[in-house]
Amino acid sequence: MPRAGSNVGLAERAYRIRRHAVRMGQVQGQGYVGQALGVADVLAVAYFHALRYRPTDTRWEGRDRFLLSIGHYAIALYAALIEAGVLPEEELETYGTDDSRMPMSGMAAYTPGMEITGGSLGHGLGIAVGMCLGLKRKRSGSFVYNLMSDGELGEGSTWEAAMSAAHHRLDNLIAIVDFNNQQADGPSTAMLSSEPVTDKFEAFGWHAQRVDGNDIEAVRMAFDLARGLKEPRPRVIVCDTRMAKGVPFLESRDIAHFIRVEPHEWTLALEALERGRSH
Amino acid sequence: MDVGPRSFGEGTFALRLSKFAPRHAVNAGERKTTSAMIASIAPDGIATRNAPFGHTLARLAHERLGIVGLTADLAKYTDLHVFAQEHPDRFYQMGMAEQVLMSAAAGLAREGFTPFATTYAVFASRRAYDFICMAIAEENLDVKIVCALPGLTTGYGPSHQATEDIAIFRGMPNLTIIDPCDALDIEQATEAIADYKGPVYMRLLRGKVPVVLDEYDYTFQIGKARLLRDGADVLFISSGLMTMRVLEAAKALEADRIDCAVLHVPTIKPLDTDAILAAARRAGRMVVVAENHTMIGGLGEGVAGLLMREGVTPVFRQIALPDEFLDAGALPTLHDRYGISTSEIVRRVRKWVK
Numbered sequence: 001m002p003r004a005g006s007n008v009g010l011a012e013r014a015y016r017i018r019r020h021a022v023r024m025g026q027v028q029g030q031g032y033v034g035q036a037l038g039v040a041d042v043l044a045v046a047y048f049h050a051l052r053y054r055p056t057d058t059r060w061e062g063r064d065r066f067l068l069s070i071g072h073y074a075i076a077l078y079a080a081l082i083e084a085g086v087l088p089e090e091e092l093e094t095y096g097t098d099d100s101r102m103p104m105s106g107m108a109a110y111t112p113g114m115e116i117t118g119g120s121l122g123h124g125l126g127i128a129v130g131m132c133l134g135l136k137r138k139r140s141g142s143f144v145y146n147l148m149s150d151g152e153l154g155e156g157s158t159w160e161a162a163m164s165a166a167h168h169r170l171d172n173l174i175a176i177v178d179f180n181n182q183q184a185d186g187p188s189t190a191m192l193s194s195e196p197v198t199d200k201f202e203a204f205g206w207h208a209q210r211v212d213g214n215d216i217e218a219v220r221m222a223f224d225l226a227r228g229l230k231e232p233r234p235r236v237i238v239c240d241t242r243m244a245k246g247v248p249f250l251e252s253r254d255i256a257h258f259i260r261v262e263p264h265e266w267t268l269a270l271e272a273l274e275r276g277r278s279h
Numbered sequence: 280m281d282v283g284p285r286s287f288g289e290g291t292f293a294l295r296l297s298k299f300a301p302r303h304a305v306n307a308g309e310r311k312t313t314s315a316m317i318a319s320i321a322p323d324g325i326a327t328r329n330a331p332f333g334h335t336l337a338r339l340a341h342e343r344l345g346i347v348g349l350t351a352d353l354a355k356y357t358d359l360h361v362f363a364q365e366h367p368d369r370f371y372q373m374g375m376a377e378q379v380l381m382s383a384a385a386g387l388a389r390e391g392f393t394p395f396a397t398t399y400a401v402f403a404s405r406r407a408y409d410f411i412c413m414a415i416a417e418e419n420l421d422v423k424i425v426c427a428l429p430g431l432t433t434g435y436g437p438s439h440q441a442t443e444d445i446a447i448f449r450g451m452p453n454l455t456i457i458d459p460c461d462a463l464d465i466e467q468a469t470e471a472i473a474d475y476k477g478p479v480y481m482r483l484l485r486g487k488v489p490v491v492l493d494e495y496d497y498t499f500q501i502g503k504a505r506l507l508r509d510g511a512d513v514l515f516i517s518s519g520l521m522t523m524r525v526l527e528a529a530k531a532l533e534a535d536r537i538d539c540a541v542l543h544v545p546t547i548k549p550l551d552t553d554a555i556l557a558a559a560r561r562a563g564r565m566v567v568v569a570e571n572h573t574m575i576g577g578l579g580e581g582v583a584g585l586l587m588r589e590g591v592t593p594v595f596r597q598i599a600l601p602d603e604f605l606d607a608g609a610l611p612t613l614h615d616r617y618g619i620s621t622s623e624i625v626r627r628v629r630k631w632v633k
Binding site for chain 1: 347371373374376378379381382383384385386387388389390391392394409410413414417418
């Protein structure tokens, strides 16, 4: 199981996840690169610090389950799965092309390591509830992680699932909210505000943390706390992230749900990532 | 207060009132009342079995250890309480939350279990559709959705009458749709779907459920239609409780020398196309499809489409609910009003055959 020995290692993992994502964007000429860059630090901590898994056996019963509720973040998860050795790096050339195992929106039947079909938003947390119930029936010690977006907090089904998780005392459930405050029509907080998010989850019976999702050490500590907690409650880590993090000229661009990148800018983006790389 | 239509001007409101205002006066003396929701559909004097689904599932669960039950606050009203009492550690009360009911069932199936999720047909089809579609059917997961109050089996009005559940679900790939007729059918179908790998939607009759198919040499098989009786003049093709009705109608029509066959089609999807085509190809028979469902998008249109595609063109009639939001009231009243009672079937077939 790949694990980084230090935070420097996690930063390097995050850099490589970003690079894989940008290269996929380059191949396809588009993609949800902004989201991938924003959530890369969270995925680095998940896949190289927190999760138990076997890269060559993605159905291993003892694995922690990592659900991608936000199907359009597939590019980010593919990048993490490539870095984790689940998918070969050269396959990123196929991203979003016909018959690829890496379609634009994540689907379980297509990709090893993709646990569920997300994309219809507000589904992941409910499925996670069922998987947590099932794992408890099997007396498994595995965790279920559900990566969701701030936009999904607008879906009523998310809150049905949140109430259900607390009711069933699912201490094997860790929800991660990528709070980049951006959804299709504008800032999430201006569309249908979910604030105060942690107060809401706490009121629903959850253990809630909120961290800077681009501060790897803060994210790592939050994951450790969530995993080590003895309370019989589900846990949520709200991660405030910055869209396009790591590529300054995209970060400063008018942020949108789908960031437009000009054909010549992909190489510039890779160069910008390289300049920001920790050594 | 006089709420007759003349009190109001032209328009929908007046028309709506005019639909039922006169009946208040006419029926005042011999008023039938709406049954409690938990009441069963069995008329007095007919042989019944109690909670066939609940008892069968509880029995199966002793040997099939993967079976778990979930409900959204309707265990008693879907007979799942029988299973819950016998296997309390395998029963999940999900509360009044149909979206997480279906998502959680998907999650349990992902972990290798065989969840039976129950609610009313209206809530599964209308409220939880996206969750059944994307979390369960798209993944071809082993979830059994078993729903009470299909079609017109409650007098509570459109909020509880699932008159279009099959129309909603027929378009969903991977989903098998079962509409059993009686207690025997439900018992056998429950066992069959427990052993079948894949998503299933089953319409449920609950409480005291009539037993009628024991008179026939019948066993339920997924995807198989069964000819329960043969006849030269009319071929009834039916599912669900309408098979009981057309069997009764066929007997009554003997007095008119109208010879009726009954093809029971408990699996709406996938249709038993071979059996239906073979029966419909027999010359000289009118085909009458009878369904406890709106005439849009159910068994009738499924059969019609099949016959058209195959170039089989018998005289075709449909006994089904109208494309309307139906009234509240007593079930016998409503079944007469909307043409799915035995007497209404007999009356219509006489008219059509003449």
